[in-house]
Every structure is written in structure tokens, then in C-alpha cells.
Amino acid sequence: MSRADRIREAFTGGRGPGWRATDAYARAVLLGVGLVVLGALLHKVELVLFGAPFLVSALFALGTEVAGEPSVSVRPLPRTAEPGEATTGVEVDPAVGTELLAVRLPVPGTPGELGPIHLLPATSAPIVVKLRREAWGDGVDLRADHLFxxxxxxxxxxxxxxxxxxxxxxxxxxxxxAGLLPARAAGLVGVHRTRRPGDSTELRDIRAFQPGDRLRRIDWRVSLRSPTLHVREHHAEADADVVLALDTRLDLGRAVADWSTGHPGGTSRPGGSLDTAVRAAASLAAGYLHQGDRVALADLGRPQLGVRPGVGRRQLLRLRNQLVVCARSAGWSPRPVLNAHQVPHGALVVVLSPFLDDHVVQVTVQAARRGSLVLAVDVLPADLRPDPESPWGGGALRIIRLEQRTRLAAMKQHGIAVVPWDGHGAGVAAALRRANRPGRPVVR
Known part of the structure; x- marks a missing residue:
């Protein structure tokens, strides 16, 4: 053992480098020794009786073997999880002579906030911690600050x-x-009706028999009442492509006064436009992927964060993770981008935006001009509150609403269906049903 190690061991009493004496230890030594000496000099027994407990406790602490490095470790949590309750454990590894553990644990339902300090016996039994998070996005669940x-x-x-x-x-x-998606003859593997004849269970027409028709398609009930044979013609079933275009440039809450400030401690404002858009995109993606369709994601503010079309449960997991990434990187950009290569031919384009600037309207109209069926979903909160500290708060809010109604009316004139998000998708499904009817206008 080197000389420095011997000096350190003599100074710490053989304890680990993390152990230290508290101010109470110094006060116990000073009070104990001082009262005992003063009582002996003044021949006061009561002073000795007052100082003896302090001195005994200090000597007992000095004589107790306290060594080693105690530690606290948290069981690893899964990287991704569903909203709701989760359980983890805090493993305690006490050192020799440790009696108490003070640990700070969170309160369920308050992610990211420091909870109260719990004073527990320093045992090796794991501490069960229940966590609960209803808000989606990144967040800190647990930070086990501790003291032995x-x-x-x-x-x-x-x-x-x-x-x-x-x-x-x-x-x-x-x-x-489930809404009716636009016709797209991309293979007989989907569940959506197309306007071309094919094999399905939905009747399209009854017509006269032609060379090349299969005999099993003959409708004998109609043929027996007519001089010629007639066959039953059905609609073909096809899959569809859906592109969810998310406007992450704005995150607007109900209070207009807070639009210029960020939301601390979270990915987005609860109940705001971005929160509504992300929830709507995840729900729409799950519904269409369940039908066997191909779903893609396009970030209007940052095109590099988009997701290519795909199918299946893995695509849904990829889309939900990428929605969190898009919300994490959300921020203002001067012009939204929705390039032609991001939208397959004949795909349904669902644009989720508050539509408070002309650039996003131009992008939406341009997608409709390329031949895609475009659905504009308004995610601006319906119950906006004006700025109470400004005398022009009410007037500014009326101007904002009037400009938005003008932009929505302009998109309707270009044949784009405009619906507000109601939380259940009923308006979206109704707009898609009307859009899929031949000869019926799309605009509501």
C-alpha cells in the first residue's frame, strides 16, 4: 500500500471515498466533549448527563464499520411503450453498516417532475415503482436521486x-x-371497390352473354326469362395508397396569447393542433393498415422525416415512432413541401393542418391538381380564446377565423373535401364516401 493510500485510509477510517461525516457528527463531538469537560470542571452532573449521549453516539458511529460503495440502480424500461401504467424496480445495493436510504421517487401521473423523498431502511429488497404517462412523446419517467x-x-x-x-x-x-377509399387498380388484394369489372362479392351489372365469359357467371334466373343468356358482372377489389401529410410547422393551443411561446416539458401542447394532428394520423394509419392498404407519412415542414408506403403491423409501429420524431423536430419553416415523388399515383392524400397560411393551401391544391383525391383535415382547436391582456384580442381572433374560413372555401372550390377532426373520424369517413360516389361533388 502506498503512503498516499495509508494517509487516506487513516483519514477516512477505512471507509469508502464517498462516505463523509455530517455536521451533526461534528456537533455531537463538540457538544459531547464540551459538556462532559465543563461538567467535570464545574462539578455539574447535569452537564455531564446532557453531554454523554452526544459523545456516546459519536463514539458509536466512529466504532461502527461502514465500508464499501452503496449504489442504487433502476431496472431498464422499454424504449417505446403504449400510454398507460408501467411498473419498474429500483435495486438497492447497500454497503456494510448502512442503515437508512433516502431516495426521491416520482408520483404516478407526473412524468418529468421530481417527487417526494422517501426515507426507507437500507435493505437489498427492490423498490417497486409505478409509472403512469398518458401524454405521448419523449419524457423522463424516473430519476432516482439517493443518499445512504x-x-x-x-x-x-x-x-x-x-x-x-x-x-x-x-x-x-x-x-x-372504415371509409371508402378512392379506386386504384393496383392488384386484387385489397378491400376497396373499383369501377372496373372483376371478381368480388359486390354486383356491378347484369349484361348479355359475350364470347369469353365464364359459364359460372351466368345468371340463370334472368336468362330463363329472356331469349339470350345473361351473366352477372362484379366489381373488382383493389388496395389503396394513403399519404398522411402532417403540418408540423405550427403548434397552436386554445389560447391565442400562447401561440408565440413554446410548450416547456413536452413534445407538443396538450389539446393543441399538433397533438390533434398526430393523434388523428396515428388513428387513420391504424385503420387503413388494418384493411391491408399501404400508408405513408409526409412531414410538410421537414420532408426528410417522411416514411415510405408500407403495410402491416411493423409499418404502423414505424409510423407511430416517426410521428414522435416529427413532433420532436417541429418548428416553423417558411414553405411546406409535398413533392410529387412522395405521393403515389392515385393515392389518397390526407393533409392535417390548421391552415393558417397560404403556402399550405397552395401545397394542398397542387396535390389535387396532380390527380390525387385530397382530403383537408382542419386540426385548429375549435374553442380558441382571445388574448385577455390585449384590447385587440377579440378583433384579432375574428380576423384569424375569417382568414381561415376563406382558405378553406378556396380549397373547396378546387374540389378538395374539408372536414374538421372530431376525434372519431366520422367526418373523414363521410367525406370519403361522398368522394367515391360517381357524379357526386366532393365538397361538403
Whole structure:
């Protein structure tokens, strides 16, 4: 052992480098020795009786073996999770002579906030911690700050700031009614009706028999009442492509006064336009992927964050994770982008935006001019509140609403269906049904 190690061991009494004496230890030594000496000099027994407990506790703490490095570790949480409750454990590894553990644990339902300090016996049993997060996005769930104490808490180890443990809570998926998607003859594997004849269960027409028709298609009930044979013709079934275009340039809450400020401590404003758009996109993606369709994601503010069309449960997981990434990178950009290569030919384009600037309207109209069926979903909160501190708050809010109605009317004139998001997708499904009827206008 080197000379420096011997000096350190003599100074710390053989304890680990993290252990230290508290101010209470110094006060116990000074008061104990001082009162005992003063009582002996003045021949006062009561002073000795007052000082003896302090001196005995200090000597007991000094004589107790406290060594080693205690530690607290948190069981790893899954990187992604669904909204709701989760359970994890805090593993405690106490050192020799440790009696108490002070640990800070979160309160369920308050992610990212420091909870109260719990004073527990320093045992090796794991501490069960329940976590609950309803808000989607990135967040810190647990940070186990801790401090270990020896006999009478005169010797402590710490405090130690714990490592932050967080998860990515995926956007929730709400059950939506199935809407009729636009016709796209991309293969007989989908569930949507096309206008061309084919094999399905939905009747298209009854016509006269022609060379090349199969005999099993003959409708004998009609043929027996006519001089010629007639066959039953059905609609073909095809799959469809859906592109969810998310406007992440704005995150607008109900209070107009807060539009110029960010939302601290979260991915988006709860109940705001971005929160509504992300929830709607996740629900629409789940509904269409369940039908076997191909779904893609386009970020109007940052095109590099888009997701290519895909199918299946893995595509849904990829889309929900990417929605969190898009919301995390959300911010103002001067011009939204929706290039032609991002939209397959004949796909349904669902634009989710508050539509408070002309550029996003131009992008939406341009997608309709390329031949796609475009659906504009208005995610601006319906119950906007004016700025109470400004005398022009009410007038400014009326101008905002009037300009938005003008933009929505302009999109309707170009044959774009405009619906507000009601949380259940009923308006979206109704607009798609009207759009799929031949000869019926799309605009509501």
C-alpha cells in the first residue's frame, strides 16, 4: 500500500471515498466533549448527563464499520411503450453498516417532475415503482436521486443524482369507422371497390352473354326469362395508397396569447393542433393498415422525416415512432413541401393542418391538381380564446377565423373535401364516401 493510500485510509477510517461525516457528527463531538469537560470542571452532573449521549453516539458511529460503495440502480424500461401504467424496480445495493436510504421517487401521473423523498431502511429488497404517462412523446419517467446514511445518520454517502430514465410513449390509436377509399387498380388484394369489372362479392351489372365469359357467371334466373343468356358482372377489389401529410410547422393551443411561446416539458401542447394532428394520423394509419392498404407519412415542414408506403403491423409501429420524431423536430419553416415523388399515383392524400397560411393551401391544391383525391383535415382547436391582456384580442381572433374560413372555401372550390377532426373520424369517413360516389361533388 502506498503512503498516499495509508494517509487516506487513516483519514477516512477505512471507509469508502464517498462516505463523509455530517455536521451533526461534528456537533455531537463538540457538544459531547464540551459538556462532559465543563461538567467535570464545574462539578455539574447535569452537564455531564446532557453531554454523554452526544459523545456516546459519536463514539458509536466512529466504532461502527461502514465500508464499501452503496449504489442504487433502476431496472431498464422499454424504449417505446403504449400510454398507460408501467411498473419498474429500483435495486438497492447497500454497503456494510448502512442503515437508512433516502431516495426521491416520482408520483404516478407526473412524468418529468421530481417527487417526494422517501426515507426507507437500507435493505437489498427492490423498490417497486409505478409509472403512469398518458401524454405521448419523449419524457423522463424516473430519476432516482439517493443518499445512504450510517448509524444515527452521522455518516452519509451522497447525495447522488440518479440517471434519468425515459421512454417514448407512442401516440394512441383510436378506433375509427372504415371509409371508402378512392379506386386504384393496383392488384386484387385489397378491400376497396373499383369501377372496373372483376371478381368480388359486390354486383356491378347484369349484361348479355359475350364470347369469353365464364359459364359460372351466368345468371340463370334472368336468362330463363329472356331469349339470350345473361351473366352477372362484379366489381373488382383493389388496395389503396394513403399519404398522411402532417403540418408540423405550427403548434397552436386554445389560447391565442400562447401561440408565440413554446410548450416547456413536452413534445407538443396538450389539446393543441399538433397533438390533434398526430393523434388523428396515428388513428387513420391504424385503420387503413388494418384493411391491408399501404400508408405513408409526409412531414410538410421537414420532408426528410417522411416514411415510405408500407403495410402491416411493423409499418404502423414505424409510423407511430416517426410521428414522435416529427413532433420532436417541429418548428416553423417558411414553405411546406409535398413533392410529387412522395405521393403515389392515385393515392389518397390526407393533409392535417390548421391552415393558417397560404403556402399550405397552395401545397394542398397542387396535390389535387396532380390527380390525387385530397382530403383537408382542419386540426385548429375549435374553442380558441382571445388574448385577455390585449384590447385587440377579440378583433384579432375574428380576423384569424375569417382568414381561415376563406382558405378553406378556396380549397373547396378546387374540389378538395374539408372536414374538421372530431376525434372519431366520422367526418373523414363521410367525406370519403361522398368522394367515391360517381357524379357526386366532393365538397361538403
Amino acid at each position: 446514511a450510517g448509524p444515527d445518520a452521522l455518516l452519509v454517502h451522497g447525495p447522488v443524482v440518479g440517471v434519468e430514465r425515459g421512454r417514448v410513449v407512442l401516440p394512441p390509436v383510436d378506433a375509427l369507422p
